[in-house]
Amino acid sequence: MARATIKSIAARTGYSVGTVSSALRGAKSVRRETREKIQKVANELGYRVNLDGLKLRTNKSYHIAVLVGVSMDASEEWEGVEFTRILSGISIALQGSRYQLSVFSVSDIESAIVTLQSIVHEGLADGVIFSGTRRNDPRIAYLQKHGFPFVTYGMSDSPKPHPFVDFDSQAAAYDATTRLIDLGHRRIALINPPGDLIYAAQREKGYLDALAVGGVSFDSELICNGPTTALFGRQAFQALMQAPNRASAIICANEAMTLGVLSAAAETGVQVGRDVVVISTDDLHLSQYFVPPPSTYYLPIVETSRLLGEFMLKSLDGADPSETQKKIRATFIERQPDTPAPQMARAN
Template sequence: MARATIKSIAKKTGYSVGTVSNALRDAPSVKQETREEVQKAAAALGYRVNLDGLKLRTNKSYRIAVLVTVSEESAEEWEGVEFTRILAGISGAVQGSRYQLSVFSISESDTELETLRSIVQEGLADGVIFSGTRVNDPRIAYLQAEGFPFVTYGMSDSTRSHAYVDLDSQAAAFDATARLIRLGHRRIALINPPDDLIYAQQRLKGYADALSEAGVGFNPTLIETGPTTAETGQVAFSALMKLPNPPSAIICANEAMTLGALSAAAETGVRVGQDVVVISNDDLKLSQYFVPPPSTYYLPIGETSRLLGEFMLKALDGADPPEIQKKIKPKLIERQPDTPASQDAQVT
């Protein structure tokens, strides 16, 4: 089979040699639809671009950086499984493009901003994806000041628009709390991530709004925060159950925290589903194997991670940030029967 050339791609697509050449090097003068058509035809014909030469001509690395934060506190947790799923989704989205992924592992002792400066100033990548957006996030401020393409897994409080994919954490917390209130629960606890994370504040607001709408008072003693680990869930559950008037329902921010809460319940003889109702949030669907399996607000991690990759490619192509933003509302998966609160639990 003859080696595919620009001329053979031009013949197949009907475009001129010049247009094909420009499309293959991602020239902005060529419409995105034309570039995609040409590049698809090139892939079908087995065309292989000289990437080294292309890098020299365009001054681009053709790499996308993905920041992965690994904390010592979660070393024994399943966080690595989640990262693997996210990377798989991003990788699938960029497959067929010229871009490859470069993973930058960040430990808590490292300065993330220094890593980002190296990526930007040394040309290690053309764009970056990261998660765990924080209040007044310095990473976002730096990248916006540099005009460097990025996509976040999570919204932010930045006054400037940027690309993101996110779970509607506020809606999930509101719906979960309102659902429990309709069942008669009044002492509803929330096991939440650290307060400096944007989605932790969104969850807290949704929870507080649902209480307020139902005329139920907000009680700060029913809020526990910490790293999104099973250990946090275990410690938090135990602390909540030791309160003079413990909660009759608990909302956990993720599966790891839920597993820890269920473990603490088993150790202390608390009957989940009878003495206390536990609702989870998940993205891996591992909670379906917990005992008992809790009702959860499910976010498909495959969809979110794929969108991260797609939005990154669009950002690199110059798309306006409002065009590459997506907030996904989670779906309730009911694994436990609706358990009404006892008469005692209906008193705040």
């Protein structure tokens, strides 16, 4: 089989040699639809560009950086479970493009800023993807200041719009709380991430809004903020069960926290489904194997993270942020009857 060339791609697509050449370089003078069509044919014909030469001509690295948070705490057993799926989704989106993933491990915001400085000033990547957006996030401010393309897994409070993909945490918390109120629960706890995270604030707002609409008084003792780990879920459950007027239902921010709650319940003789109801969010489909398996708000994380990669490519192509923002509603999966414990129902 003859080696694919720009001329053979031009003959197949009907575009001129100049247009094909520009499209394969990623030139913005060629419409995105045309570039995608030409790239598809190039892939079908097995065309391989001299990437080293292309990097020199375009002054681009053809790498997408993904910041992965790595905890220094060895007790965080859940670490890495979610990021493998996120990386998988992004990789799927980059297939067929010239871009490759570069993973950078960071332990906190300070190390993330140092890493971003290296990426930007040393040309280690052409764009960045990261998660865990915070209030007044310095990573976002830094990248916007330098005009460097990025996409976040999570919304932000930045006054300047930017590309993001996010799980509608506020809606999930509101729906879960409303569901429990309608079933008779009045002591509903929320085990939530640290308060400086944007999605923690979103969940708390959804929770508080549902309490207000349902006419249920708010008790600050029912909100537990901490690391999204099984260990914290266990500790939070133990604290909630020691309260004089303990919770009859608990909403957990992720499956790791939920696992800690279920473990603590089993150890203390509290029966989930009879004495207390547990609902989990950020379901990775692992909780279906928990005992008992809790009801969850499921989000297909590979599909969600694929959007991160797609939005990154569009951002590098100069797309307006309005074209690269998506908030996704989760699907509720009922695995347990969310009825109030009899004694709780009588007490309220």
